[in-house]
Amino acid sequence: MMKTTLILVSMLSSFLARAAPTRSLIERATNQSTHVIYFPPLDYSPHPVGIPYTIQNTSTEPWLHLVEPSSPRVNVFATKPTCSSLSPSGSSQFWYEAITHNGQSSFMNSSYKANYKVFRNVVTDYGADNTGIKDASSAIQSAIAAGATNGPSRSSTSMGTTGQPAVVYIPSGTYLMEDSIQLYVGTVIIGDPLNPPILKASSNFPNDHIVYGKDPNHDGTINFYIAFKNIIIDSTSVSGSTTITLMDWTVSQATQLTNVVFNMPDNSTGHTGLSTTYGYNSNVILNDLTFYGGVVGMSLSGQQWVFKNITIISATTGVVAGGTNLVFVGCTFKNVETGINATGISGSLTLIDSTASTLGSLITSYDSGNAGNSIILENVVNGGNTVTLGSSVVKSGSVTGTWIHGNYYAPGNANARHEKGHSTTTPRSSVLISNGNYFTMRPPTYQGYSVSQFINIKSVSAYPVYGDGATDDTKNINAILSHYADCKIIYFPAGTYIVTNTIIVPAGSRIIGDAYGSAISAVGSNFHNPNAPTTMVQVGNLGDVGVAQISDMLFTVADALQGCKLVEVNIAGSTPGDVGLWNSHFRIGGAAGSKVQTNCAGSPDICKAAWGLLHLTNTSSAYIENMWGWTADHDLDGSHGQTISTGRGMLVEATKGTWLVGTAMEHHTLYQYNFEYASNVFSALQQSETPYWQGPGNDLAPIPWASNLITSDPTFSNCGTSDATCRMAFFERIRGSSNLFLYGGCVWTFFNNGGSCNGDCQQNAIRVLTSQGNIYLYGTNVKSVTNLVVSTDTDIATESANAGGWGGVVAAYAYDA
Numbered sequence: 001m002m003k004t005t006l007i008l009v010s011m012l013s014s015f016l017a018r019a020a021p022t023r024s025l026i027e028r029a030t031n032q033s034t035h036v037i038y039f040p041p042l043d044y045s046p047h048p049v050g051i052p053y054t055i056q057n058t059s060t061e062p063w064l065h066l067v068e069p070s071s072p073r074v075n076v077f078a079t080k081p082t083c084s085s086l087s088p089s090g091s092s093q094f095w096y097e098a099i100t101h102n103g104q105s106s107f108m109n110s111s112y113k114a115n116y117k118v119f120r121n122v123v124t125d126y127g128a129d130n131t132g133i134k135d136a137s138s139a140i141q142s143a144i145a146a147g148a149t150n151g152p153s154r155s156s157t158s159m160g161t162t163g164q165p166a167v168v169y170i171p172s173g174t175y176l177m178e179d180s181i182q183l184y185v186g187t188v189i190i191g192d193p194l195n196p197p198i199l200k201a202s203s204n205f206p207n208d209h210i211v212y213g214k215d216p217n218h219d220g221t222i223n224f225y226i227a228f229k230n231i232i233i234d235s236t237s238v239s240g241s242t243t244i245t246l247m248d249w250t251v252s253q254a255t256q257l258t259n260v261v262f263n264m265p266d267n268s269t270g271h272t273g274l275s276t277t278y279g280y281n282s283n284v285i286l287n288d289l290t291f292y293g294g295v296v297g298m299s300l301s302g303q304q305w306v307f308k309n310i311t312i313i314s315a316t317t318g319v320v321a322g323g324t325n326l327v328f329v330g331c332t333f334k335n336v337e338t339g340i341n342a343t344g345i346s347g348s349l350t351l352i353d354s355t356a357s358t359l360g361s362l363i364t365s366y367d368s369g370n371a372g373n374s375i376i377l378e379n380v381v382n383g384g385n386t387v388t389l390g391s392s393v394v395k396s397g398s399v400t401g402t403w404i405h406g407n408y409y410a411p412g413n414a415n416a417r418h419e420k421g422h423s424t425t426t427p428r429s430s431v432l433i434s435n436g437n438y439f440t441m442r443p444p445t446y447q448g449y450s451v452s453q454f455i456n457i458k459s460v461s462a463y464p465v466y467g468d469g470a471t472d473d474t475k476n477i478n479a480i481l482s483h484y485a486d487c488k489i490i491y492f493p494a495g496t497y498i499v500t501n502t503i504i505v506p507a508g509s510r511i512i513g514d515a516y517g518s519a520i521s522a523v524g525s526n527f528h529n530p531n532a533p534t535t536m537v538q539v540g541n542l543g544d545v546g547v548a549q550i551s552d553m554l555f556t557v558a559d560a561l562q563g564c565k566l567v568e569v570n571i572a573g574s575t576p577g578d579v580g581l582w583n584s585h586f587r588i589g590g591a592a593g594s595k596v597q598t599n600c601a602g603s604p605d606i607c608k609a610a611w612g613l614l615h616l617t618n619t620s621s622a623y624i625e626n627m628w629g630w631t632a633d634h635d636l637d638g639s640h641g642q643t644i645s646t647g648r649g650m651l652v653e654a655t656k657g658t659w660l661v662g663t664a665m666e667h668h669t670l671y672q673y674n675f676e677y678a679s680n681v682f683s684a685l686q687q688s689e690t691p692y693w694q695g696p697g698n699d700l701a702p703i704p705w706a707s708n709l710i711t712s713d714p715t716f717s718n719c720g721t722s723d724a725t726c727r728m729a730f731f732e733r734i735r736g737s738s739n740l741f742l743y744g745g746c747v748w749t750f751f752n753n754g755g756s757c758n759g760d761c762q763q764n765a766i767r768v769l770t771s772q773g774n775i776y777l778y779g780t781n782v783k784s785v786t787n788l789v790v791s792t793d794t795d796i797a798t799e800s801a802n803a804g805g806w807g808g809v810v811a812a813y814a815y816d817a
């Protein structure tokens, strides 16, 4: 994350910082906004403070006081229900609309907490008209803005980033929009997926966007925890020549925009589906979206994205994109003049498993002549011009194998070749494939299941679970998960569920939370030993085959727990997608309810806050989509310093098929990603950053974990003892692995020892050791890192030999193939 320096943007955001979402704000925004391509700003400073949490109960300190739950009644669950498999019942009512919503904001002062409702139904609670006759925008806005009935509004910046979770539910129907709606951090807008509600702009719609997704109080790079799903936004009543954008989405990691249809008039000269107009942003994924009509489907500018399953039909330009590293997977462009205008993509554009019928060209860009503006195509079906650079068509028709424009390291060849359109093949593993494409899927909504097929984990009276940030919920969560495996889907309402030992998620589990609001948080001495870590959430046992799906959950620690491995997955599905995590995220520190937030302002060795985040073991096979594994670099809920050392990011030892679609790992000490004897992995976008505190003047890796290393950890013995820029976290370490297909990798190094840095701030991004073959890295980007890839001890791809983008870009690395 970083601060933009663009004057227009800072003028606008400082205005927005003061204003509530009134008509005048929207007019000002309208009149000031013009489309700006934000190239990454060149100077940064760490974000020192977050949003104040003035109505926090700072005496809810689970690391000091833990409430014991009342004991369960004996033998209540002696008989396990007989239900061997759970399947959709064809429900016509969305379970989420009908289930009891008893979530909470766990760390809020109790004077307000009881009066704060997380779930808001815009029709039944706020009287929104869903017949399309009367304006519904003000009722929806009231639902979004409501704080506690006796407390401050959600627009008031008084509940931090994490203290104001709000799920705004929009039932089916048509909602007339005579004004815009404005979201804030912590807002989840969710429509009925069985019959998605339509937000329909009135013919005289007054503003330049129908939905403002970015919280105007904060810049885009710290707009986290916002979601919008299962909705149709419709501008077809607005004249096609009027300039209007259906939604602005200037937001960053741990956000979700999914299953949304953008309906615009045909042959429009003025309508755009999605923009990022309000400044710099660092988003990870947009998925399962459909755009009809308009002049432009998406007009975006930001740091990086993966776009998965995006369909754009009948726009003049599908996507005008500015950014560093962009990956498109499973996208469809139909009846568009230009599919992707990639002129503003400075690093790499990767397009795979996609189909187009374009009138002009699928991709237009220019030839930078260097490693930047790389283009990688694989398995793309297109009839006409496929890539046009300047005025030259350099590729037409379909690409069956892999097509590379940019720097290429051929197998065993340590010298980059600058290719102008090289064709090669990538032998994908069959276990990763479905109908010829890498397997991908929509996030589960469980929309076909009836509410009686769910259990609200806080509604089982014999086994009370509190999710209140104060009670030890370990035993009762385990009892409920074990009892209902294969029988029920488990809903975790918003709240912080404190656990003191391992939560076992057995085969046959489906778990869904209130996105960003439902947290499992570890505390206690079981998590203290860094040499024998305890798992907080264990998904299946080694060797299990079955179903285990987790959606919309957050994993965190309430104390500095150097022996806590947050999530371990052991189970494999019998079909892809049976096991997975969707829109589920990690946060170490940086938020209310954890001692890490308040006690880690000093040096990293006194704040070893977690052993590691995610371990995919050698018997697992999981599909992971939209995940941000974040060790905090700043306080989201206040102004405490955050110098935190988490040992490890994601450790992958899986071999049976792993899909990583839109993942980010940031600020972990030894590595962000580690592939140890892993095989058969597909990844579409891995975004990462090194800890801000690392580098000359601070602990040299593997310190502070030097005496707790396991065999898969890097020892940094490849570095001189005092070589500080070498002893920094690997973006990615790969050992003994095979069949890795990693599209879109990026590591950005902004700081050394907390101070700004440009140039050679870090020595190595990726290290490949003893490859077993078929390792393909496509679209790898770095900022301020000397070597993109080191193979064993040889620097293969240096930033200087691959200058471009934000530093260095390698279109295709097949050296270790």
Ligand SMILES: *[C@@H]1O[C@H](CO)[C@@H](O)[C@H](O)[C@H]1NC(C)=O
Residues within 6 Å of the ligand: 024, 027, 028, 030, 031
């Ligand atoms: C914005 O522009 C419109 C016309 O384009 C004008 O009527 C309105 O007064 C302007 N609003 C502000 C706040 O400048």
Ligand SMILES: *[C@@H]1O[C@H](CO)[C@@H](O)[C@H](O)[C@H]1NC(C)=O
Residues within 6 Å of the ligand: 055, 056, 057, 058, 059, 109, 110, 111
């Ligand atoms: C909670 O809020 C009440 C009312 O504003 C205030 O008097 C009290 O000091 C607050 N308590 C805490 C623990 O913040």
Ligand SMILES: *[C@@H]1O[C@H](CO)[C@@H](O)[C@H](O)[C@H]1NC(C)=O
Residues within 6 Å of the ligand: 057, 058, 059, 060, 061, 108, 109, 110, 111, 470
């Ligand atoms: C603060 O939290 C503590 C512990 O959870 C509780 O006992 C106390 O009543 C709460 N006080 C307020 C004002 O919220």
Ligand SMILES: *[C@@H]1O[C@H](CO)[C@@H](O)[C@H](O)[C@H]1NC(C)=O
Residues within 6 Å of the ligand: 266, 267
């Ligand atoms: C849009 O333009 C095309 C081509 O000119 C035409 O065939 C079609 O009827 C137009 N659609 C509308 C809704 O005007």
Ligand SMILES: *[C@@H]1O[C@H](CO)[C@@H](O)[C@H](O)[C@H]1NC(C)=O
Residues within 6 Å of the ligand: 259, 260, 288, 289, 290, 309, 440, 441, 442
């Ligand atoms: C793509 O997204 C659309 C809209 O959400 C959905 O209907 C379709 O099933 C998705 N396709 C895949 C392969 O997931």
Ligand SMILES: *[C@@H]1O[C@H](CO)[C@@H](O)[C@H](O)[C@H]1NC(C)=O
Residues within 6 Å of the ligand: 317, 320, 338, 341, 342, 343, 344, 364
């Ligand atoms: C692509 O976008 C650039 C800058 O945004 C613009 O100058 C150019 O005309 C566009 N090209 C096409 C073919 O739309």
Ligand SMILES: *[C@@H]1O[C@H](CO)[C@@H](O)[C@H](O)[C@H]1NC(C)=O
Residues within 6 Å of the ligand: 617, 618, 619
């Ligand atoms: C898988 O991992 C387990 C636990 O680390 C280990 O005991 C086992 O030998 C491994 N199996 C294989 C085939 O590598």
